[in-house]
Amino acid sequence: MSAPRLPGVEACIIDLDGTMLDTAGDFHVAVNTMLAELAQRHDLDCAPLSREQIISFVGKGSENLMRRVLDVSVPPAAANSLFAEALALYNRHYIAVNGQHVTMYPEVREGLEALKAAGLRLACVTNKPHDFTVPLLEKTGLAHFFELVYCGDTFPYRKPDPYPMLQVATVFNIAPERFVAIGDSENDAKAARAAGMRVLTVPYGYNHGQAIQSVDSDGIVSSLLEAAQWIGAAPVQQVGSVA
Numbered sequence: 001m002s003a004p005r006l007p008g009v010e011a012c013i014i015d016l017d018g019t020m021l022d023t024a025g026d027f028h029v030a031v032n033t034m035l036a037e038l039a040q041r042h043d044l045d046c047a048p049l050s051r052e053q054i055i056s057f058v059g060k061g062s063e064n065l066m067r068r069v070l071d072v073s074v075p076p077a078a079a080n081s082l083f084a085e086a087l088a089l090y091n092r093h094y095i096a097v098n099g100q101h102v103t104m105y106p107e108v109r110e111g112l113e114a115l116k117a118a119g120l121r122l123a124c125v126t127n128k129p130h131d132f133t134v135p136l137l138e139k140t141g142l143a144h145f146f147e148l149v150y151c152g153d154t155f156p157y158r159k160p161d162p163y164p165m166l167q168v169a170t171v172f173n174i175a176p177e178r179f180v181a182i183g184d185s186e187n188d189a190k191a192a193r194a195a196g197m198r199v200l201t202v203p204y205g206y207n208h209g210q211a212i213q214s215v216d217s218d219g220i221v222s223s224l225l226e227a228a229q230w231i232g233a234a235p236v237q238q239v240g241s242v243a
Contacts, residue, residue, distance in 0.1 A: 004232025011174050015183035016126035020108045023045025030094035038198025046073045056209035059185050061127045062154045099139040112145045118233035123168045127152035140189025160190035189215045200227050
């Protein structure tokens with residue numbers, strides 16, 4: 001095993017949507033089902049949104065997602081008055097489809113297994129609400145990897161605020177500089193940097209439709225397994241070697 005590029009890591013904080021799971025399908029179905037019902041209730045002309053549009057809105061919590069959706073779907077004067085109703089409809093439709101249109105990114109399970117086997121402590125910190133997050137982790141078989149799961153409604157503050165990250169450090173009793181946060185967006189990187197943690201980013205997630213190369217991180221890794229290799233928790237496969 002080669003020397004780790006990020007030595008001294010004792011714990012990892014890992015994002016959910018766009019990092020471990022591709023949940024865009026669930027967002028797409030729930031948002032457009034909500035829009036169709038809202039249009040029927042209020043005699044509105046709400047065209048379905050594309051998967052790409054919705055992905056660009058994901059990452060800052062359900063409330064922000066609904067505001068962005070309404071901004072492009074209904075007249076400006078109606079957006080505020082319909083917000084509470086739209087959010088309630090969306091929550092109901094999302095719970096109904098949660099996990100049905102989700103795929104796990106490559107080498108997620110292998111990466112988590114390597115990190116756990118190396119003795120690292122793991123937490124999942126996401127801006128997704130608790131009622132969506134916990135069932136999804138259970139359904140996909142990922143829940144048992146994490147000692148802590150903090151969601152978008154666990155605290156008054158969410159990423160990019162560092163508060164949830166610092167709470168993990170407090171509970172684990174590990175200094176922030178001994179953590180690495182792994183995520184797909186600037187929210188993950190900003191929260192980790194503000195908490196004094198190192199950051200690895202993955203290139204396949206959402207990041208509000210922006211290029212991940214513009215995000216301040218210690219490196220871009222192709223998968224959670226490669227992240228484990230950077231930390232020294234998994235052997236590096238040599239080019240041309242036989243597994």
